[in-house]
Amino acid sequence: MPETIDTFITHAHLFTMQGDGVGYVPDGAVAVQKGRIAAVGPTPELADRFQPTETIDASGCAVLPGLIDAHMHTPWAVVRGVAQDVSNWMQRALAPYTRHITPAAALAGTQLNVLEALKAGTTTLVDFTKPYPGWAEVFERMGVRARLTPTINAMPPGGMAGWKVGDLYPFDPAVGQQAIDAALAFARDWHGAAAGRITVMLGPQAPDMLPRDQLLQVKRLAASEGLMIHMHVAQGDREIDQMLQRFGQRTPQYLDELGYLDEQLLTVHLTEATDEEAALIAQSGARMALCSGSIGIIDGIVPPARAFREAGGLVALGSDQASGNNCNNIFNEMKLTALFNKIKARDPVVMPAWEVLRMATIEGAQAIGLGSEIGSLENGKQADLILVDLNAPNLSPVLDAPIRNIVPNLVYAASGYEVKTVMVAGRILVRDGQVLTADETAVRAEAQSQAEAAAQRVAADPVHKDMALLAAMQAGQL
Amino acid sequence: MPETIDTFITHAHLFTMQGDGVGYVPDGAVAVQKGRIAAVGPTPELADRFQPTETIDASGCAVLPGLIDAHMHTPWAVVRGVAQDVSNWMQRALAPYTRHITPAAALAGTQLNVLEALKAGTTTLVDFTKPYPGWAEVFERMGVRARLTPTINAMPPGGMAGWKVGDLYPFDPAVGQQAIDAALAFARDWHGAAAGRITVMLGPQAPDMLPRDQLLQVKRLAASEGLMIHMHVAQGDREIDQMLQRFGQRTPQYLDELGYLDEQLLTVHLTEATDEEAALIAQSGARMALCSGSIGIIDGIVPPARAFREAGGLVALGSDQASGNNCNNIFNEMKLTALFNKIKARDPVVMPAWEVLRMATIEGAQAIGLGSEIGSLENGKQADLILVDLNAPNLSPVLDAPIRNIVPNLVYAASGYEVKTVMVAGRILVRDGQVLTADETAVRAEAQSQAEAAAQRVAADPVHKDMALLAAMQAGQL
Numbered sequence: 001m002p003e004t005i006d007t008f009i010t011h012a013h014l015f016t017m018q019g020d021g022v023g024y025v026p027d028g029a030v031a032v033q034k035g036r037i038a039a040v041g042p043t044p045e046l047a048d049r050f051q052p053t054e055t056i057d058a059s060g061c062a063v064l065p066g067l068i069d070a071h072m073h074t075p076w077a078v079v080r081g082v083a084q085d086v087s088n089w090m091q092r093a094l095a096p097y098t099r100h101i102t103p104a105a106a107l108a109g110t111q112l113n114v115l116e117a118l119k120a121g122t123t124t125l126v127d128f129t130k131p132y133p134g135w136a137e138v139f140e141r142m143g144v145r146a147r148l149t150p151t152i153n154a155m156p157p158g159g160m161a162g163w164k165v166g167d168l169y170p171f172d173p174a175v176g177q178q179a180i181d182a183a184l185a186f187a188r189d190w191h192g193a194a195a196g197r198i199t200v201m202l203g204p205q206a207p208d209m210l211p212r213d214q215l216l217q218v219k220r221l222a223a224s225e226g227l228m229i230h231m232h233v234a235q236g237d238r239e240i241d242q243m244l245q246r247f248g249q250r251t252p253q254y255l256d257e258l259g260y261l262d263e264q265l266l267t268v269h270l271t272e273a274t275d276e277e278a279a280l281i282a283q284s285g286a287r288m289a290l291c292s293g294s295i296g297i298i299d300g301i302v303p304p305a306r307a308f309r310e311a312g313g314l315v316a317l318g319s320d321q322a323s324g325n326n327c328n329n330i331f332n333e334m335k336l337t338a339l340f341n342k343i344k345a346r347d348p349v350v351m352p353a354w355e356v357l358r359m360a361t362i363e364g365a366q367a368i369g370l371g372s373e374i375g376s377l378e379n380g381k382q383a384d385l386i387l388v389d390l391n392a393p394n395l396s397p398v399l400d401a402p403i404r405n406i407v408p409n410l411v412y413a414a415s416g417y418e419v420k421t422v423m424v425a426g427r428i429l430v431r432d433g434q435v436l437t438a439d440e441t442a443v444r445a446e447a448q449s450q451a452e453a454a455a456q457r458v459a460a461d462p463v464h465k466d467m468a469l470l471a472a473m474q475a476g477q478l
Numbered sequence: 479m480p481e482t483i484d485t486f487i488t489h490a491h492l493f494t495m496q497g498d499g500v501g502y503v504p505d506g507a508v509a510v511q512k513g514r515i516a517a518v519g520p521t522p523e524l525a526d527r528f529q530p531t532e533t534i535d536a537s538g539c540a541v542l543p544g545l546i547d548a549h550m551h552t553p554w555a556v557v558r559g560v561a562q563d564v565s566n567w568m569q570r571a572l573a574p575y576t577r578h579i580t581p582a583a584a585l586a587g588t589q590l591n592v593l594e595a596l597k598a599g600t601t602t603l604v605d606f607t608k609p610y611p612g613w614a615e616v617f618e619r620m621g622v623r624a625r626l627t628p629t630i631n632a633m634p635p636g637g638m639a640g641w642k643v644g645d646l647y648p649f650d651p652a653v654g655q656q657a658i659d660a661a662l663a664f665a666r667d668w669h670g671a672a673a674g675r676i677t678v679m680l681g682p683q684a685p686d687m688l689p690r691d692q693l694l695q696v697k698r699l700a701a702s703e704g705l706m707i708h709m710h711v712a713q714g715d716r717e718i719d720q721m722l723q724r725f726g727q728r729t730p731q732y733l734d735e736l737g738y739l740d741e742q743l744l745t746v747h748l749t750e751a752t753d754e755e756a757a758l759i760a761q762s763g764a765r766m767a768l769c770s771g772s773i774g775i776i777d778g779i780v781p782p783a784r785a786f787r788e789a790g791g792l793v794a795l796g797s798d799q800a801s802g803n804n805c806n807n808i809f810n811e812m813k814l815t816a817l818f819n820k821i822k823a824r825d826p827v828v829m830p831a832w833e834v835l836r837m838a839t840i841e842g843a844q845a846i847g848l849g850s851e852i853g854s855l856e857n858g859k860q861a862d863l864i865l866v867d868l869n870a871p872n873l874s875p876v877l878d879a880p881i882r883n884i885v886p887n888l889v890y891a892a893s894g895y896e897v898k899t900v901m902v903a904g905r906i907l908v909r910d911g912q913v914l915t916a917d918e919t920a921v922r923a924e925a926q927s928q929a930e931a932a933a934q935r936v937a938a939d940p941v942h943k944d945m946a947l948l949a950a951m952q953a954g955q956l
Contacts, residue, residue, distance in 0.1 A: 020953070020954070021953055021954030021955040021956075022954065022955060022956070023954065024954065024956070078875065079875075079877070079883075080873075080874070080875065080883060080887060081883030081886040081887040081890070081891065082877060082881040082883050082886075083881075084826070084830075084831070084886050084890060085816075085826065085827060085830035085831060085886070086826060086827060087825075087826060087827055089826065112871060112874060112875075115871050116871040116872050119871060120872075293817070293890075296817045296820060296821055297817065297820070297826060297890065298826055299824075300820035300821050300823060300824045300825045300826045300828065301821070301824060302821055322891070325890065325891075326886055326887050326890040326891040327872045327890065327891035329872065336817065338563075339771070339774045339775065339814065339818075340817075340818075340821060342775070342778035343774055343778050343779070343780055343818060343821060344821070345778060346777075346778045346779060347565075347778045348562070348563065348564065348565060348567065348775060348776055348777055349563060349564060349565055350778065352563035352950070352955070353562070353563060353956075354950070354955040354956065391922060393590060393594040393597060393918070393921075393922065394598075394805045394806075394807065395558075396558070396590060396922050396925055396926065397556065397558065397590075397922075397926040397928075397929035397930070398926065399557070399559070399560060399929055399930070400933075401933060401937055401951075402933065402936055402937045402942050402945065402948065403560040403561075403933075403945065403947050403948075403951060403956065404951060405557075405558060405559030405560050405804075405956075406559075407956055408559040408562050408563070408804055408956070409558060412559070412562060412771075412775065412803065412804040412805065413558065413559065413800075413803075413804040413805035415893035415895055416893065417895035440871070443871075444871065444874050444875070447874055448874065448876065450875075451875035451877055452875070452877070455877050455878075455879060455880065455881075458880055459879055459880045467880065467881065469881050470880065470881075472830070472832070473879075473880070473881060473882060475498070475499055476497060476498070476499030476500065476501065476502065477499040477500060477830070477832040477885075478499075478500070478502070478831075478832065478881065478882040478883075478884075478885050478886070
């Protein structure tokens with residue numbers, strides 16, 4: 001008797017990401033039952049074993065594990081594209097907007113960003129933001145997998161706008177304590193919610209934005225609550241300058257001496273880390289979120305992910321934020337990661353397509369601590385997967401021998417628009433490119449309305465006159 | 479009385495690319511009559527002046543000059559993605575395919591590539607290939623603007639497969655002469671065809687692939703026929719090595735002494751040119767086609783376009799070929815050009831969005847010698863333009879003040895899939911994303927069929943066993 005299952009995906013160019021490579025199965029099939037993968041293999045072998053409620057014919061499609069975005073700031077999609085092509089990005093481009101992103105604007109941004117990412121095949125989103133009402137509910141409602149990280153810092157309200165580049169930031173420990181308490185309460189509400197689809201990480205914003213004792217307090221809480229820590233580390237010369245002024249140490253050494261470096265830590269960026277510092281962090285078991293597009297635009301730098309991996313570290317890809325990337329799309333990050341690292345090394349062999357595809361799937365899953373649940377298509381794992389239409393002109397033709405061209409084309413030619421179907425935990429969230437769990441027109445309209453209001457508040461705030469891009473506006477370059 | 483016109487495009491976020499910036503006109507309109515632009519300006523000012531046969535409401539769209547791809551090898555789309563992530567790309571990845579691309583396969587590749595580029599907003603294609611029957615007719619039929627360059631070299635038939643890396647290539651002057659004669663005949667047939675939409679350039683493949691006297695013969699012919707020369711220059715360490723072995727000089731010095739450097743010359747790649755050599759070429763008036771994606775993948779190098787522009791040179795963008803880029807999409811090239819150059823300079827201010835948008839439009843047009851006809855939206859120029867849907871989630875929201883975010887999002891977030899409508903010489907070639915001048919399904923099917931046959935021929939040719947990617951196939955990485 002055939003086994004009853006919910007969904008049977010057939011005739012795919014299947015990339016399971018099992019083993020050390022990409023785990024290709026020609027004419028492959030995936031059986032899904034109760035949100036998990038029941039079987040993976042050649043369609044002819046599996047066809048007789050299952051009686052599905054729905055069969056999805058994936059002929060002409062690549063089927064992959066859903067992509068993992070290991071570092072995002074979703075609210076910023078509401079002001080996409082207002083901050084790039086400048087020096088001192090945080091102070092002279094982003095900061096004037098920071099104080100004017102209201103909770104309603106943040107919510108509109110998150111909705112837009114989840115929509116954008118989901119359509120481009122991202123199924124797991126690791127988000128980092130100051131919590132606002134309704135934040136977690138967006139992920140719950142839209143059906144994606146999320147690891148939510150409420151920002152913890154001890155910075156006085158009002159943000160960085162107006163502070164001079166180079167000045168030591170003031171700390172307000174009361175602000176820090178409040179943020180720690182709020183994060184803990186948030187974790188107790190949401191860690192494991194939506195049948196485990198939503199989990200929480202603790203997020204000290206960066207070592208330069210919190211007193212040492214509060215940073216240690218977060219570490220103790222993470223251990224006692226069984227949570228990972230997600231933190232920006234060595235994220236720019238600004239941070240290193242603050243660390244040297246305040247603590248007399250560069251960030252990696254500071255964290256090492258503090259006992260912060262271990263496998264509970266996901267370090268983000270490492271922009272200013274040397275190869276040696278990256279290796280030190282990797283060898284500790286800590287993981288890296290690499291945001292190639294964002295750091296390329298903001299700093300003109302390729303972070304030391306190659307050194308990190310060569311030291312045995314796990315690297316995930318992240319899209320960071322839309323005011324300075326300007327998109328949240330893991331296809332974009334795969335391509336930029338492969339290309340930037342070739343250029344950095346002046347060697348076309350470095351970071352081939354299959355390596356970055358692993359960073360976006362199985363290696364990324366391991367890096368964010370979900371390697372046993374997602375990142376590959378194998379029995380018992382969550383049914384998080386995507387169908388990519390290889391009939392798109394930019395992915396055609398499909399060749400199988402002597403060189404199979406699918407993975408290189410997914411990495412170097414795909415845009416994310418070729419994603420046809422997206423499934424998370426067995427539930428179809430996108431079908432034929434249409435999102436089923438949100439009203440796309442309404443999401444865009446709300447983002448537009450909130451964005452215009454936020455931009456008006458920025459324009460009315462004298463601090464905006466320091467923005468580096470105003471000169472470009474006046475010169476007719478925007 | 480209102481003036482009768484063919485098409486009136488209204489309510490656009492209009493980027494005319496006039497002046498030194500991007501020439502933004504809010505609520506802009508373009509009037510098109512008999513294939514040319516009759517007027518450009520604010521919709522309210524123009525609305526009463528014209529009585530159009532068709533009105534296109536461009537609300538929510540950016541309207542730009544059609545994008546210019548200054549260097550392509552369209553036949554190679556038929557084997558997209560079979561050659562990347564390797565050293566010695568030409569010999570150890572591409573060459574085994576070269577001898578197996580039949581004229582029918584080349585035709586299928588060109589059709590696919592023109593389709594891909596057109597859908598992504600490219601209206602002018604500068605193509606470089608060994609001519610085959612039906613080549614020019616693809617461009618004529620699909621309605622795009624083309625500058626076609628038949629390859630001239632003196633390389634014996636059979637291609638490079640089997641030659642050892644480092645060996646001096648043999649020359650066959652009879653092959654060179656035949657190619658020169660064929661190119662001249664092609665130019666006489668096609669230069670100015672399709673009401674001037676199709677023009678021809680003379681294309682010595684590279685200075686290392688032709689004897690000195692034949693290179694000079696091409697130069698004399700170009701002058702007498704009034705044609706530009708389109709040539710790969712300093713395109714890799716392979717070329718420089720050949721030049722030193724054969725002529726005892728690096729390419730730029732050789733061309734300078736030969737009297738080859740002037741404004742009739744479009745130099746492609748300059749991969750291995752120093753900043754000083756790039757400046758020498760720029761100061762001569764010669765132009766540069768920059769293929770960021772291709773050279774990034776093939777060589778891990780960022781060519782010296784910044785030095786070229788700083789020396790006063792004109793730079794256009796090119797997508798090169800799909801077996802090693804792996805897409806032909808000027809949105810991709812804009813983004814990569816901006817990002818790669820920031821990284822090369824370790825400076826986020828380098829090559830801002832508006833500069834690369836100019837390279838893809840007005841500066842590109844000037845670089846390929848068509849600056850008086852295309853590249854900007856202004857009275858009397860050809861009506862080559864595109865509508866880009868800013869309602870796409872990855873381009874939303876649209877902000878106008880204090881920072882206008884449209885150009886940065888077009889460069890850093892757009893993929894080409896947001897292109898809704900494409901017009902060339904006043905004729906609509908793409909409407910709502912659908913190509914009107916080709917049967918997309920048939921084009922893809924023919925490419926698939928020709929690709930499979932070519933791949934089988936490669937697999938049967940013992941020379942394919944030297945391919946660097948075979949190891950990746952065996953390791954399950956493809």
